[in-house]
Structure formats: C-alpha cells, structure tokens
Amino acid sequence: MSRKKNSRHVMEGVQAAHDGMKALPRKKFKKPADATMDIQAIAAGVRSGSRLYLGKAITLLESSSAEHKKNGQELLNQLLPFTGNSIRIGITGVPGAGKSTFIETFGEMLTGLGHRVAVLAIDPSSSLTGGSILGDKTRMEQLARNPKAFIRPSPTAGTLGGVHKKTRETMLLCEAAGYDVILVETVGVGQSETLVRGMVDMFLLLVLTGAGDELQGMKKGILELADAIIVHKADGENAQLAKKTVSEYKQMMHFLQPATDSWKTRSLAASSVEETGIPEVWKMVKEFEDTVKVSGYWKKRRQEQTKDWFRSMITDELHSRFFDHAERRQLVKTLETQVLNDELTVAQAIMQLFE
Amino acid sequence: MSRKKNSRHVMEGVQAAHDGMKALPRKKFKKPADATMDIQAIAAGVRSGSRLYLGKAITLLESSSAEHKKNGQELLNQLLPFTGNSIRIGITGVPGAGKSTFIETFGEMLTGLGHRVAVLAIDPSSSLTGGSILGDKTRMEQLARNPKAFIRPSPTAGTLGGVHKKTRETMLLCEAAGYDVILVETVGVGQSETLVRGMVDMFLLLVLTGAGDELQGMKKGILELADAIIVHKADGENAQLAKKTVSEYKQMMHFLQPATDSWKTRSLAASSVEETGIPEVWKMVKEFEDTVKVSGYWKKRRQEQTKDWFRSMITDELHSRFFDHAERRQLVKTLETQVLNDELTVAQAIMQLFE
Numbered sequence: 012m013s014r015k016k017n018s019r020h021v022m023e024g025v026q027a028a029h030d031g032m033k034a035l036p037r038k039k040f041k042k043p044a045d046a047t048m049d050i051q052a053i054a055a056g057v058r059s060g061s062r063l064y065l066g067k068a069i070t071l072l073e074s075s076s077a078e079h080k081k082n083g084q085e086l087l088n089q090l091l092p093f094t095g096n097s098i099r100i101g102i103t104g105v106p107g108a109g110k111s112t113f114i115e116t117f118g119e120m121l122t123g124l125g126h127r128v129a130v131l132a133i134d135p136s137s138s139l140t141g142g143s144i145l146g147d148k149t150r151m152e153q154l155a156r157n158p159k160a161f162i163r164p165s166p167t168a169g170t171l172g173g174v175h176k177k178t179r180e181t182m183l184l185c186e187a188a189g190y191d192v193i194l195v196e197t198v199g200v201g202q203s204e205t206l207v208r209g210m211v212d213m214f215l216l217l218v219l220t221g222a223g224d225e226l227q228g229m230k231k232g233i234l235e236l237a238d239a240i241i242v243h244k245a246d247g248e249n250a251q252l253a254k255k256t257v258s259e260y261k262q263m264m265h266f267l268q269p270a271t272d273s274w275k276t277r278s279l280a281a282s283s284v285e286e287t288g289i290p291e292v293w294k295m296v297k298e299f300e301d302t303v304k305v306s307g308y309w310k311k312r313r314q315e316q317t318k319d320w321f322r323s324m325i326t327d328e329l330h331s332r333f334f335d336h337a338e339r340r341q342l343v344k345t346l347e348t349q350v351l352n353d354e355l356t357v358a359q360a361i362m363q364l365f366e
Numbered sequence: 367m368s369r370k371k372n373s374r375h376v377m378e379g380v381q382a383a384h385d386g387m388k389a390l391p392r393k394k395f396k397k398p399a400d401a402t403m404d405i406q407a408i409a410a411g412v413r414s415g416s417r418l419y420l421g422k423a424i425t426l427l428e429s430s431s432a433e434h435k436k437n438g439q440e441l442l443n444q445l446l447p448f449t450g451n452s453i454r455i456g457i458t459g460v461p462g463a464g465k466s467t468f469i470e471t472f473g474e475m476l477t478g479l480g481h482r483v484a485v486l487a488i489d490p491s492s493s494l495t496g497g498s499i500l501g502d503k504t505r506m507e508q509l510a511r512n513p514k515a516f517i518r519p520s521p522t523a524g525t526l527g528g529v530h531k532k533t534r535e536t537m538l539l540c541e542a543a544g545y546d547v548i549l550v551e552t553v554g555v556g557q558s559e560t561l562v563r564g565m566v567d568m569f570l571l572l573v574l575t576g577a578g579d580e581l582q583g584m585k586k587g588i589l590e591l592a593d594a595i596i597v598h599k600a601d602g603e604n605a606q607l608a609k610k611t612v613s614e615y616k617q618m619m620h621f622l623q624p625a626t627d628s629w630k631t632r633s634l635a636a637s638s639v640e641e642t643g644i645p646e647v648w649k650m651v652k653e654f655e656d657t658v659k660v661s662g663y664w665k666k667r668r669q670e671q672t673k674d675w676f677r678s679m680i681t682d683e684l685h686s687r688f689f690d691h692a693e694r695r696q697l698v699k700t701l702e703t704q705v706l707n708d709e710l711t712v713a714q715a716i717m718q719l720f721e
Contacts, residue, residue, distance in 0.1 A: 084714050091708045176713065231623050232587025259621075266618055268586050314706055321705055324716050325698070329684040332720075343680070350676055351669055353446045358531065359439050361679050365687075 050082055054089045057188045060127075062161055065188045069163065072180050087180060090187035095313070097129075097186045098300055099193045101207040104217030105229060106198075109243050109283060113217060114194055115151045116283035117292065121192055122159035124293075129185035130154070132165040132196045133178050133203050161190060172327040175206045179320060182210065204229075208236045209316055212309065213299050214270060215292075217243045218260075220252040234263065238270050238277070239295060245280035245288060253280040273306035274299055339364075405437055409444045412543045415482075417516055420543045424518060427535050442535060445542035450668070452484075452541045453655055454548045456562040459572030460584060461553075464598050464638060468572060469549055470506045471638035472647065476547055477514035479648075484540035485509070487520040487551045488533050488558050516545060527682040530561045534675060537565065559584075563591045564671055567664065568654050569625060570647075572598045573615075575607040589618065593625050593632070594650060600635035600643060608635040628661030629654055694719075 053071070056064025068090075072083035104110045118128045130151070154160045163181060165174065182193050195211055197203045208214050216237035218226070226233065234240070240260045245253030260278035269276045277295055281288030303309045334340055346360040355363075408426070411419025423445075427438035459465045473483045485506070509515045518536060520529065537548050550566055552558045563569050571592035573581070581588065589595070595615045600608030615633035624631045632650055636643030658664045689695055701715040710718075 080713075084711055084717070087711045088714060091711065094708070180711070180713070226621060226623065229623075231590040234621070235586040263618065263621055266581060266589070266614075268581065268584075270586075317706055317712070318702060321702055321712050321715060324712055325688075325719065326681065326685070328716055328720055329688055330681070333680075333684055347673060347676055351672055353449070356439055356442045356446065356535070357672070357676050357679055358435075358535070359443060360676060361683055362439070364680065365683055 050086045050089065054086055057086075057090060057184060058093065060189045062188075065161060065184060066163075068184050069181050072184070073177050083180075087183060090184065093187040094183040095186060097182075097191045097193050098213065098296065099182065099195065099211040100296065101195045101197065101204075101211035101214040102217065103197045103204050103207065103214070103229075103233070104243070105219060105226065108217035108219055110196055110217055111150045112283040113241070113243055113281070114196060115154045116286060116289055118151075118154045118160055118192075118194065119157065120286075120289055120293065122154075122157050126192050127159045127161075127190045128154075128157075128192045128194065129161045129163070129182075129188075129190035130194045130196065131163050131178055131181055131185070133174055133207055161185060161188075170327070171202055171206065172323065175210070175320075176324065179210050202230075204233060204236055208270070209319055212303070212312065213238045213296060216240050218256070219244060220249050220256045234276075235267050236270050238274060238299060239292075240276070240278045241288075241292060242278070242280045244282060244284070246282035246285045250280075250282075256280075271299075271303060271312070272308045274303055274308075405441045405444065409441055412445060412539060413448065415544050417543075420516060420539060421518075423539050424536050427539070428532050438535075442538060445539065448542040449538040450541060452537075452546045452548045453568065453651065454537065454550065454566040455651065456550045456552065456559075456566035456569040457572065458552045458559050458562065458569070458584075458588070459598070460574060460581065463572035463574055465551055465572055466505045467638040468596070468598055468636070469551060470509045471641060471644055473506075473509045473515055473549065474512065475641075475644055475648065477509075477512050481547050482514045482516075482545045483509075483512075483547045483549065484516045484518070484537075484543075484545035485549045485551065486518050486533055486536055486540070488529055488562055516540060516543075525682070526557060526561065527678065530565070530675075531679065534565050557585075559588060559591055563625070564674060567658070567667065568593045568651060571595050573611070574599060575604050575611045589631075590622050591625050593629060593654060594647075595631070595633045596643075596647060597633070597635045599637060599639070601637035601640045605635075605637075611635075626654075626658060626667070627663045629658055629663075 053064055053068050057068050068083075068086055071079050071086060074080060074083065102110060102114060104113075114130055118130065121128050151162060155162050165178075178195065182195070185193055193211075195207050197207045204214075214237050216233060216239070218240055220242060230236075242253045242256045242260070257278045257280050264276050264278065267276070279288060279291060279295065281292055283289065300309070303312075334343075342364060346355065346364060349355040350357055350360050408419055408423050412423050423438075423441055426434050426441060429435060429438065457465060457469060459468075469485055473485060476483050506517060510517050520533075533550065537550070540548055548566075550562050552562045559569075569592050571588060571594070573595055575597060585591075597608045597611045597615070612633045612635050619631050619633065622631070634643060634646060634650065636647055638644065655664070658667075689698075697719060701710065701719060704710040705712055705715050
C-alpha cells in the first residue's frame with residue numbers, strides 16, 4: 012500500500028490486449044518446426060509463472076491468424092493437464108457499486124495471504140465504448156503493480172461468443188501459470204452475466220445500500236445467479252443502512268432459488284475503503300468451496316459448464332457458417348420482413364431459406 | 367353451470383390431438399387440385415367459427431406427412447390476415463396451485479361476458495408422462511362443454527422447439543376462428559415458461575399462500591417473467607393468509623424487474639371455488655392491455671416475438687440438419703468425452719467436428 016504510483020509499473024502489471032505478440036517474431040511461426048519449439052518455450056514460460064510468457068500465450072490464442080490460432084490451441088492442449096486448480100469467481104455489480112475498488116482490495120488481501128490472483132473481464136460493450144472495464148489502466152493501480160497478480164483487459168471486439176471463448180481459454184492459461192484465484196469481472200449488460208455464471212464456480216453480486224431500485228438496470232434474474240450479495244460501500248453514514256439492506260436481501264432469498272445446489276445464497280456488508288467485511292467475504296468463499304465440493308456439485312458444475320461450452324460453440328459455428336454469405340443474410344432479412352408483414356408464415360420462410 | 371356432465375359432450379369440446387384428421391379422407395390430399403379445394407373449404411370452415419374445422423386445421427399443421435405440412439402452411443397463409451386480434455395470456459403456476467380450476471372459472475366467466483376462449487397447453491413432459499396437462503379429459507369438463515370455448519391438449523411428443531412451433535401456429539388458427547382470448551397453460555418445467563412468455567402478451571403466475579418455498583421448484587427468474595402474481599385458493603381459512611402473501615409479493619416486486627415495459631407487476635388474491643377475485647383478474651388484464659397498447663410496447667413485443675421465433679427456428683433447423691447423421695452424433699459424443707477428460711480443448715474439438 013505504500014509503494015508510489017508509477018505508470019511504468021502499471022504497464023508491467025496490466026496486459027494490453029495485443030502487446031505481448033510484438034515480442035514474438037512473426038516469422039518464427041512460418042516454419043512448423045520453429046513454431047513447435049516456440050510453443051514448448053511458451054508453455055514452459057507459462058508454467059514457470061512468467062507474466063510475460065502468460066501474456067504471449069494469451070495473445071497467441073486471441074490472434075485472428077489461422078496459424079497463430081492453431082499454435083495457440085496446441086499450446087493450450089499442452090497446458091490442459093495443469094488447469095482447473097483454482098477457484099473461479101465471477102463478480103458483477105450495479106453501476107457505481109465499486110467493482111474495481113472491491114477487486115483491488117480483495118485481490119491485495121489475497122496476495123497478502125499468499126495467493127496468486129488473476130483478474131479477467133468480460134465487457135460486451137467494450138467494442139463500442141473502447142472498453143469500460145479494465146481498459147483504463149489507471150484502475151487497480153495497486154493490484155496491477157503486485158507481482159502476485161495478473162490483470163488482463165477484456166478481449167476487444169468480436170461476438171459475445173468469441174469473447175466468452177477467449178476468456179475461458181485465458182482462464183485456463185492463468186491456472187496453468189499457477190494463479191489459484193481467478194476473478195472474472197463483468198458489467199451488468201445483456202448476456203454477459205449468464206456467460207460469466209457459466210464459467211465460474213461462484214458468483215458475487217455487488218450492490219449498494221437502499222436495495223432494490225438500483226437492480227432495475229441489471230439482467231433479470233440476476234439475484235438467482237448470485238451465490239452471495241455483497242452490500243458494498245458499507246462505510247461512514249452508510250454502515251447502518253447497509254445492515255438493513257443486508258437483512259432485506261436475506262429476506263428476499265426466501266423467495267428466490269439459490270444459484271448453487273447445496274448452498275444457501277448469502278448476503279453480507281463490506282467496505283473496500285475501510286477494509287471491513289473483506290476477510291469475511293474470503294471466509295465465505297472458502298466455506299462455499301468446502302460445502303459445494305463435499306456435496307459433489309463443484310465437479311458436476313464444472314463438467315456441465317464444459318459440456319455447455321462445447322454445445323454452444325457448435326451452435327456458434329453452425330451460425331457463423333450459415334450466415335457467412337452476404338446473399339443469405341439478405342434473404343433472411345427479406346423473409347423476416349415478409350413474416351413481420353404477415354405475408355408469410357414462419358414455417359414457410361424457413362422452408363424458403365433452406366430450400 | 368347447471369348442465370349435466372356427459373362424456374360425449376366432453377369429447378365435443380376437447381379436441382384430441384389427432385381425431386379431427388379422420389374426418390378428412392386421406393386420398394383427397396393425393397391430388398393437388400382436391401387438396402387446394404380442401405384447404406379453401408377448411409379455411410372457410412375455420413373462419414365460420416366451426417370447432418370441427420378448427421380441429422381439422424390444427425391436425426393438418428401437426429401432421430408429420432410432408433404433403434399435409436405443405437397444405438397446412440398454405441392454409442395458415444390464407445388465414446394470416448385474420449390473425450392477431452386476441453389477447454394472448456400465458457398461465458403457469460407451482461404444482462398444486464390449481465391452474466385447471468382457475469382456467470375453467472376464468473374461462474366460464476369470460477364466455478359469460480361474450481368472449482370466445484381458446485385454451486392451449488405446452489407441456490414438455492407430455493411425451494414422457496402421456497400428458498399431464500389437458501390430457502385428462504375429465505379436467506375442465508364445464509369449459510369443454512361450453513360452445514364458446516375451445517380446448518386443445520398439448521401437442522404430443524416432439525422437441526420443445528416443435529411443440530413451440532405447433533402451439534404458435536394453433537394460436538394463430540384460433541384467432542382466425544374468432545377466439546379473442548387465448549390462454550396458454552404451461553407447467554413450471556425446464557424452458558417451457560420462457561417459450562410461453564415468448565408467445566404471449568401477458569403472463570400470469572399462480573402461487574399459493576405462504577409464498578416463497580413453493581417457488582423453489584420453478585424456473586429461476588419466474589417472478590420476473592410474470593406480469594401478475596395471483597395468490598390462488600384464497601378462500602376459507604386461507605383468505606387471511608392470502609392477503610399477507612399478496613403484500614409479501616408486492617414488497618418483492620420492489621426488488622425485481624417488471625416483465626413488461628410500462629407495466630408494474632401486480633399481485634392479487636383469487637379463489638376459483640368461491641369465485642372471488644376472478645373478475646378483478648380480468649379487469650387487470652384489460653388495464654394491462656390498455657396501458658401497454660398506449661405505451662407502444664404491445665405491438666413492439668409482438669414484432670420482437672415473431673422475429674425471435676423466426677431466428678430460433680433457423681437455429682433449430684441448423685441443429686436438426688447438422689445432427690441428423692448418426693455418425694456425427696457419435697463423433698460429438700466422442701469429442702465431448704475427450705474434452706471432459708482434458709484430452710482436447712473445446713476449440714480443437716470444434717475444429718475436428720467441422721473439418
């Protein structure tokens with residue numbers, strides 16, 4: 012906490028989406044033999060815990076070049092046996108709930124306890140806004156300088172499915188690199204929470220005091236995706252109100268279904284500024300891990316998540332192949348208009364489309 | 367309410383899934399000219415309000431014969447200009463909430479007010495259980511005998527997508543036949559509520575007193591799909607408790623997002639046995655219709671629903687074409703196992719599958 016802020020240090024910690032690639036001479040990937048050597052070197056580098064190599068590996072997987080992609084998959088395949096040994100925690104929150112501050116304080120505490128912490132992000136709006144999550148390198152400065160932490164901004168642009176794939180693969184690489192706590196941050200927009208819920212073990216929702224109204228902008232059913240609701244900024248004159256809000260959420264839980272079999276959704280207050288409640292969050296996470304591992308649901312969920320991922324990638328692939336023809340996209344639009352104007356039944360439109 | 371129960375009358379009102387077809391000589395569909403004639407005759411019959419012809423039309427659309435399907439679509443196309451003039455209401459509820467009793471009482475009241483009421487059902491479990499919704503012809507006996515009502519059991523078997531398609535098409539036929547209130551009943555299982563929500567204007571959730579626990583078996587987020595929560599069986603010694611439950615749900619609503627833009631989700635008590643609260647439900651439905659039509663969301667939602675239906679049918683078609691090969695289904699299984707055993711990355715499995 013006492014180290015001075017320094018933008019060079021920030022640059023070391025925060026990985027920009029494509030900076031790592033520059034360090035790898037492109038020509039090396041031209042010849043298969045060299046590529047294999049490189050893959051082995053990168054795999055060893057990742058395993059050694061080098062953030063530089065981890066960054067290179069991620070960039071390789073994110074590359075749009077066919078050869079890089081192939082090499083990236085080969086690399087990931089080599090590292091697969093070393094993945095899975097982390098607790099994967101999704102974090103979302105209403106706007107203004109202080110997700111970054113929470114992640115920074117939580118992450119600093121965890122590294123202090125000897126953990127290695129990776130912070131990833133899914134931000135479906137990033138292609139439009141230029142990245143509202145982790146894009147701003149001045150955020151999480153402290154954690155970014157921490158040698159036991161690794162912060163990776165959201166993959167830029169691409170379909171939500173593509174972002175999903177990249178984040179899942181990055182998570183696996185981080186695990187192979189020895190990060191034992193993975194925090195996946197997301198904004199409460201569109202389908203991003205459902206995607207994140209589908210790749211993490213535990214899901215935390217950050218809210219503010221005076222619960223309720225603020226949830227209006229969030230995804231429907233968000234409370235039933237969360238394993239814990241953290242009433243954040245529970246400090247100063249908010250502290251008392253936070254207690255009330257926590258108990259309101261506790262009452263709510265009676266009406267809602269828990270997100271995880273064998274775990275009753277919790278509600279607790281925390282302040283990142285006063286650093287209160289943060290150790291309690293970690294204590295709860297460990298309790299969650301114990302409970303859900305004993306019940307057998309931990310492993311079951313991970314297997315189901317992988318299955319779902321595979322199935323959704325099949326659908327994605329079928330879609331992108333089908334719609335990868337300008338004429339067909341045009342036909343779909345034309346048919347859709349006819350259907351909306353009651354000139355055609357949906358079934359007839361489908362028949363015409365697949366004729 | 368005074369008419370005697372009589373199984374023949376029941377048979378007249380309740381349409382079995384395939385009884386209508388028998389009345390149409392099969393050979394007529396062999397020759398195109400006759401088929402066209404038949405279509406025009408059936409279309410005229412449907413428009414005249416004949417339940418017999420409506421049953422025939424539905425059976426034609428549900429048929430698995432390619433020729434029937436084609437004729438069915440042609441028929442539907444002819445009737446499209448006469449569709450859309452109803453209020454489409456989805457009804458779901460926790461087990462034991464008394465959906466059938468509610469629908470019967472509600473439907474009887476509506477026909478008494480001069481409305482024509484069609485009751486359809488989506489029951490994804492029907493292929494397994496032999497039909498738990500409307501399959502039992504002794505249910506809704508009163509309404510089944512009512513000449514202003516039409517009750518159609520859930521299409522048997524088939525994929526959920528297929529059942530969805532058939533129910534949507536049946537709904538359109540009912541509208542063309544002059545039914546101005548369509549009630550779509552569903553059980554709280556799997557994706558059925560989401561499907562029904564995607565085809566109706568308004569969605570009602572029936573619950574019991576002592577709210578909360580009973581929702582555990584329902585789809586997550588069900589409260590945020592509902593436009594109104596009806597605390598049913600609010601009679602006898604339950605009446606007082608029902609009042610409390612209604613106010614509990616009202617409080618809940620503060621924390622949840624409304625299902626419909628421009629409409630605040632309501633909570634009210636009703637008893638089908640004592641016939642109390644039922645007129646209030648209809649009054650609320652009319653209020654909903656007025657409010658949401660004025661806000662413009664009524665039309666917007668219908669257009670979006672049709673678009674979504676079209677898009678989901680494309681996905682369905684892509685899936686069924688892709689998986690319609692025994693070898694490929696086997697390969698998917700093999701690859702899935704390899705992925706689950708960490709022998710292959712998901713991306714590699716996808717590459718192999720689409721090679």
